Amino acid sequence: MSYRKLTQAELVAEARERFGDDPLKWAFQCPSCKDIATGQDFRDALAEQPRTNRNGEPVVASDVLGQECIGRTLGVLEGRETRSCDWAAYGLFPGPWEIVLPDGRSVHGFPLAPAPERVP
Numbered sequence: 001m002s003y004r005k006l007t008q009a010e011l012v013a014e015a016r017e018r019f020g021d022d023p024l025k026w027a028f029q030c031p032s033c034k035d036i037a038t039g040q041d042f043r044d045a046l047a048e049q050p051r052t053n054r055n056g057e058p059v060v061a062s063d064v065l066g067q068e069c070i071g072r073t074l075g076v077l078e079g080r081e082t083r084s085c086d087w088a089a090y091g092l093f094p095g096p097w098e099i100v101l102p103d104g105r106s107v108h109g110f111p112l113a114p115a116p117e118r119v120p
Contacts, residue, residue: 004111005098011109018115023062027113030069031096035084036113037070045073066109 006014015026024039042061051059051073064073071084089095094108101107 003096003098005100005106007100008102011097011099011112015112018112023065026065028066028110029113030071030084030087030110032087033069033071033085035070037065037084039065041070042073045070049073049075066112067107069110 019025019027024043027036027038029036039061042065046059046061053059053063067089069084069087071082072086072088074080074082074084076082076084076086089108089110097109097111098106099109
């Protein structure tokens with residue numbers, strides 16, 4: 001997967017075009033293990049394996065979608081067998097996408113997954 005730089009607005013527009021308006025249906029692909037996970041996958045995983053952030057607040061799907069492989073939420077770091085790995089876009093090897101936020105800061109993320117095939 002190659003490096004790509006885009007604005008947050010461009011990312012949201014592309015996600016809506018591929019997957020519709022519901023962010024729970026938006027899918028990102030891990031650049032390491034190639035697993036594809038949706039917002040709903042993360043919501044379900046966090047319901048089973050709740051986590052908190054540095055401030056002690058519950059992590060929600062939008063906090064990690066497109067930033068981490070679902071394996072982190074499913075417990076791969078705790079030694080659980082999962083469908084995927086522990087890759088994070090903010091880790092040692094960032095990205096491969098760079099998302100420019102409205103305030104000018106950048107965050108790294110996973111690429112959007114391919115659009116689902118449409119059945120005629």
